Amino acid sequence: MSGIVGYIGNSSAQPILLDCLTHLDYRGYxxxxxxxxxxxxxxxxxxTGRIEDLDASLxxxxxxxxxxxxxxxxxxxxGAPTILNAHPITDEKERFIVVHNGIIENYLKLKSHLISQGYLFVTDTDTEVIPHLLVEYDTGDVEETVRKVxxxxxxxxxxxxMSRNQPDTIIGISQENPLIVGFGNNEAFLSSDIAALLSYTKEIHPIKNGEIAVLRPGEVKIKTIAGDTIHPKKRIIEWHEDDFSLQDYDHYMLKEIMEQPAALKNTLKGRLTETGVQLPELDSFFEEHDVSQFRRIIIVANGTSYHxxxxxxxxxxxxxxxxIETAVSSEFCCEHGPLNEKALILIISQSGETADTLSAWSEAKRYGCPTIAITNKRRGNLARKADYTICTNAGPELAVPATKAYTTQITVLLLLSILFTEKTQGPGLNRVPDMIKELHQLPEEVDKTLIMTQDAIDQFAQVTEDQQSLFLIGRGLDYVLALEGALKLQEVAxxxxxxxxxxxxxxxxMALITPGVPVIALSTQKHLREKTINNIKELKARDAFVVGVTTIGDDEVSEIVDEVMYIxxxxxxxMPIIAAIPLQLLAYYAGTVRGYNVDRPRNLAKSLTVE
Structure with a gap:
């Protein structure tokens, strides 16, 4: 994933472009x-490098x-991250200048044709075919040329x-990939995400498939590929600039961990009543579908969303x-069991732009499967495509490691579980009242967990400074939580x-367990605690350094571990929501104590718009 920005107006373009890029560097750096x-x-x-390096050069x-x-x-x-492969990309005479996010799937075929026509390629990118094609089919008018290509x-x-022959024009295009036009006072903007625009405007138009945005001094026109003018209805950005600022925090990751009580409140707001659950977004779904008629439900996602x-x-x-089944998006696209209208597909993506997940949606629709999206971006591609969408309402998440996305996604899945159970009179119906009661307390319990664990986890993180390996164990839901905890430690520390x-x-x-090797043992599921304790004893017999994560009042685990973390x-x-908090904090503090940029881990981006 990469970030695109554009500006046209009366102000100096350079500082605005650099500022906008800084707000998009979670998309690539x-x-x-x-x-x-x-x-x-x-x-x-x-x-090469971060926006600061470009700014210093300028x-x-x-x-x-x-x-x-x-x-x-x-x-x-x-192509490798080199200056040659950096964008903007041009043809050899720099007649056309292009910035690109996404992937040109047929670029090899196009490149082969262009080479046969004598065009010289100097980068390793798929993007380079675009300026060469613009030269090959140049009509003398950049807008018309873009329409042909x-x-x-x-x-x-x-x-x-942009075109050197028409240096007063910027063309913006979106094809299954986000690009937004922002409208200012005698100025206009392009951006891959609203995060870059909040300092300048809140009036936007997401460019749709088949549309071209033409920006010239004093005017912005949205047209169809055929050339017909469209009069877009401007939308107002709901988020505020404070949502994207660090405030008093050192890193976005810590800020977003600490925002989880508020994020969970927003997720539950208007959906959780005193005695039940309502999801207005699914009213039409329940009118059109009898949940009990589905033969299978498949949950499809990547990374943290998969967990x-x-x-x-x-x-x-x-x-x-x-x-109920789960599938990794990139695998679901290639291999899956029989699909038809009796298979309900739940697709989870924080950004709603992940290419593998969008491909999974396409595969599901090819077989006529109904789709429900769970996403944080109500205007993202996934939200626009899915038959039905539930927004997590978590607010912007700018750190690459997902934290509040994870806990709010689980919360939505719990709400959906309750609603499906009530609609089908499922075997878990007797559990619903307790779940509803405790969901009301969830934001407060997460807030308590943050207070209880932050300082203790900061101290334990010092243990990881000279470690290269760490193990996490758990049973049942704790095992899934261990998977997410391991992923966080991998990407952040x-x-x-x-x-x-x-x-x-x-x-x-067990062959890898040597004296002193750190192991985090999760024991939040009471019915599995006895078995988990036996497994901890096996580790302690090999002199592992075990940190237990368990609930208040559990003395059994505390007696056999080296350190204990109560929640x-x-x-x-x-519990997978509450117990995620100390693991997120551990990853954060382990990353900082080891001297890494926890917001922007190496080789990673917030969501991947290429497969």
């Missing part, structure tokens, strides 16, 4: 670049002053394009008489963290 026009000529500057060696331009921050997919490009992509889906699976399969079902350690992995006790189905 391998390299960055800008192209700026003074209405007569265009100059480019590209650098401070030392300025380029021309201009009032329009485009910019890009890159997560490398095709666009149908030749296959894939999911967003583009911003929240695993929690949802374990809860739903105890509450319903319907088989660069620890070789592995998660295991506690009973499986003795089937091979509030709640309904077993809610």
């Amino acid at each position: 391998d390299s960055a670049g800008v192209a700026i026009s003074n209405l007569e000529k265009i100059e480019l500057r590209k650098e 401070q030392i060696d300025p380029i021309l002053e201009g009032h329009l331009g485009i910019g890009h921050t890159r997560w490398a997919s095709h 666009l149908p030749m490009l296959k894939g999911s992509f967003a583009l911003a394009i 929240s889906g695993l929690i949802g699976k374990k809860v739903m399969e105890t509450m319903l008489d319907i088989p 660069y620890l070789h963290a592995d998660a295991y079902a506690a009973g499986e350690m003795k089937h091979g992995t 509030p006790e709640a309904h077993p189905y809610l």
Whole structure:
């Protein structure tokens, strides 16, 4: 995933583009670049590394002053993160300048044709076919040329394009990939996400498939590919600038961990009554579908969202008489069992832009499966495509490691489990009253957990400073939580963290347990505690350093571990939310104590718009 920005107006373009790119660097930070026009000529500057590196380069060696331009921050997919592969990308004579997010699926075929026509390629990117195609089919008018070339490009992509022959024009295109037009006072913006625009405007129009945005001094036109003018209904951004600022926190990751009580309140607001659950977003779904008629429910997601889906699976399969399955999005696209209208697909994605997840949606629709999206972006691609959408309402999440996305996704899955159980009179119906009662207390219990665990986890994180490996174990829902905890430690602290079902350690992995190796033992499920304690004893017999995470009042675990972390006790189905808090804090503090950028882990981006 990469980030695209654009500006046209009366102000200096360079500081605005750099500021907007800074707000998008969670989308990619391998390299960055800008192209700026003074209405007569265009100059480019590209650098590897973060936006600060590009800014420093421009401070030392300025380029021309201009009032329009485009910019890009890159997560490398095709080609290494080098200056040559950095965007903007041009043809060999720099007649057309392009910034691109997404993937051109047929670029090899296009590249082969262009090489046969004598065009020279100098980058490793799929993007480079675009400026060459624009040259090959140049009509003398950039807008008309783009219209000719666009149908030749296959894939999911967003583009911003400039031309040296018309240095007063920016063209914006969105094809299954987000790009937003922002409307200001005699100025206009392009951005991959609203995060970049909040300092400048709250009036936006998401460019849709088949639309072209044409930005010129004093005017913004939205047109169809055929050239017909569209009069878009401007939307007002609901988030505020404070939502995107660090405030008093050192990192977005910590801020977002601490925001979880408020995020959970927003997720539950208007959905949880004193005696039941209501999801107005699914009213039409229940009018059109009898849940009991579905032969299977498949939860599809990637990464952290997949782990929240695993929690949802374990809860739903105890509450319903319907088989529940989970699938990794990238695998579901290629291999799955029989699909038809009797298979309900739940698709989870924080951003709603993940390419693998969108491909999974396409695969599900190919077989006529109804789809319900669970996402934090009500205007994202997934929300627009799915038959029905439930928004988590978690607010913006700018750190690459997902935290409040995870806990709010599980919360939505719990609400959905209750509603499905009530609609089908499932075997878990007797559990619903207790679940509802404790969901009302969930934000408060998470707040308590933050207070109880933050300082203790900070101290324990010191233990990880000189470690290369760490293990997490658990049973049942705790095992899924261990998977998520391991992922956080991998991406944030660069620890070789592995998660295991506690009973499986003795089937091979015990060979890796040496004196002092740290193990986090999760024991939040009372009915599995005795077995988990036996597994902890097996680890202690090999001199592992074991930290137990258990509920207040559990003395059995505390007696056999080296350190214990207590958390509030709640309904077993809610414990994966509450127990996620110390693991998120551990990853955060382990990353900071080891000196890493926890908001922007190496080689990662917030969501991947390429497969």
